[in-house]
Amino acid sequence: MSKKEWPLWEVFIRSKQGLNHKHVGSLRAADSTMAIENARDVYTRRSEGISIWVIESNNVFANDSSESDALFEPADSKIYRHPTFYDVPDGISHM
Amino acid sequence: MEDKNILELERRFQEKIDNDIKIEPNDWMPDDYRQTLIRQISQHAHSEIVGMLPEGNWITRAPNLRRKAVLLAKVQDEAGHGLYLYSAAETLGADREETIDDLHSGKAKYSSIFNYPTLSWADMGAIGWLVDGAAIMNQVPLCRCSYGPYARAMVRVCKEESFHQRQGFEIIAHLAQGTPAQKEMAQDALNRFWWPALMMFGPNDAESKHTVQSMNWKIKRSTNDELRQLFVDVTVPQAEMIGLTIPDKDLKLNKETGHYETGEINWAEFWEVVKGNGPCNKERVDARRKAKEDGMWVREAALAFAEKRKNK
Ligand SMILES: [Fe+2]
Ligand SMILES: [Fe+2]
Numbered sequence: 089m090s091k092k093e094w095p096l097w098e099v100f101i102r103s104k105q106g107l108n109h110k111h112v113g114s115l116r117a118a119d120s121t122m123a124i125e126n127a128r129d130v131y132t133r134r135s136e137g138i139s140i141w142v143i144e145s146n147n148v149f150a151n152d153s154s155e156s157d158a159l160f161e162p163a164d165s166k167i168y169r170h171p172t173f174y175d176v177p178d179g180i181s182h183m
Numbered sequence: 184m185e186d187k188n189i190l191e192l193e194r195r196f197q198e199k200i201d202n203d204i205k206i207e208p209n210d211w212m213p214d215d216y217r218q219t220l221i222r223q224i225s226q227h228a229h230s231e232i233v234g235m236l237p238e239g240n241w242i243t244r245a246p247n248l249r250r251k252a253v254l255l256a257k258v259q260d261e262a263g264h265g266l267y268l269y270s271a272a273e274t275l276g277a278d279r280e281e282t283i284d285d286l287h288s289g290k291a292k293y294s295s296i297f298n299y300p301t302l303s304w305a306d307m308g309a310i311g312w313l314v315d316g317a318a319i320m321n322q323v324p325l326c327r328c329s330y331g332p333y334a335r336a337m338v339r340v341c342k343e344e345s346f347h348q349r350q351g352f353e354i355i356a357h358l359a360q361g362t363p364a365q366k367e368m369a370q371d372a373l374n375r376f377w378w379p380a381l382m383m384f385g386p387n388d389a390e391s392k393h394t395v396q397s398m399n400w401k402i403k404r405s406t407n408d409e410l411r412q413l414f415v416d417v418t419v420p421q422a423e424m425i426g427l428t429i430p431d432k433d434l435k436l437n438k439e440t441g442h443y444e445t446g447e448i449n450w451a452e453f454w455e456v457v458k459g460n461g462p463c464n465k466e467r468v469d470a471r472r473k474a475k476e477d478g479m480w481v482r483e484a485a486l487a488f489a490e491k492r493k494n495k
Binding site: 092093094098113114115116117118122129130133134150152154155 | 207210211233259260263266270273279280334335339343425482483485486488489492493
């Protein structure tokens with residue numbers, strides 16, 4: 089068996105003008121051109137997209153999920169970043 | 184210390200599952216959960232891919248251009264389903280090449296239904312109506328499966344499946360309302376595919392060794408018998424509507440429960456087919472192996488070309 093497989097690619101699709109590209113899945117392809125063509129065939133057969141990005145999966149870096157509590161803790165402790173933290177007297181509007 | 188750690192991880196894992204929080208690829212998971220999913224997802228992927236063969240058999244012989252375009256689109260969808268599923272298995276660390284080699288060596292299973300031959304055009308109707316119909320029953324609850332990538336793949340698959348069943352029903356309904364010879368063809372296809380379709384849901388709950396654990400892990404969300412019953416209840420009236428007879432003399436509606444009761448499924452036949460002794464097991468695996476081997480030079484050439492271009 090040849091151990092040389094086509095690399096894995098992650099596929100991102102913009103479903104319509106005005107929306108951002110969203111991850112839809114992955115596929116294998118020899119190069120980026122083929123990855124885009126395959127993504128067209130696999131992920132946009134029913135007009136799901138108007139633009140495709142592909143990126144080789146080994147170029148995607150992720151945080152260590154076992155440490156995500158510590159990583160995201162600062163966001164939880166800063167409730168003053170939310171408008172509901174503040175008292176606004178009754179009668180004040182447009183704020 | 185180490186054991187305590189694992190117990191705590193397991194407790195937190197099950198807590199997530201109980202609270203319907205999805206498990207994602209990089210999250211900690213028990214090894215059994217991972218292995219069970221790899222087995223189930225790759226079996227499912229193999230079924231999509233092998234499932235193209237019985238229908239591929241009729242693409243060049245479709246009775247008209249409309250039917251041909253539809254069947255082609257349907258079979259192409261199945262290739263896509265296989266890809267979504269192989270990709271989902273890869274997120275668990277399954278090696279793609281090894282996964283496929285397991286199919287070719289007979290180590291991995293796929294749905295036993297695809298080991299039956301497609302003898303007439305009416306079989307394209309029976310397959311879409313019954314086989315895709317049964318697959319939908321299985322797949323809809325899997326959209327809520329606890330493993331994120333599998334659940335997301337199932338959402339895409341289910342969206343695409345609904346046309347599969349309708350195109351099959353259209354074929355068989357059309358034949359059932361045609362000439363006596365056409366009607367006979369439709370009935371014959373139903374006769375051959377009815378029982379294998381019921382077997383698609385797997386052994387009875389009492390015999391199904393993985394069910395309890397899989398339900399606790401929310402890898403499986405309904406039991407085999409529940410899904411089979413659902414399928415029978417919706418399909419029997421459809422057959423009546425188009426004037427075909429379900430090939431089961433014991434079939435009757437239980438007025439009290441509102442459910443149909445079927446005759447005994449031939450489980451000996453089921454296990455024979457699973458073991459590799461169905462009418463087409465060898466033919467199917469040979470066809471997959473040949474496809475891989477014949478396409479090898481193309482894949483190697485594409486890779487060589489990509490490397491050459493990269494180094495330029
Ligand atoms: Fe499918
Ligand atoms: Fe299908």
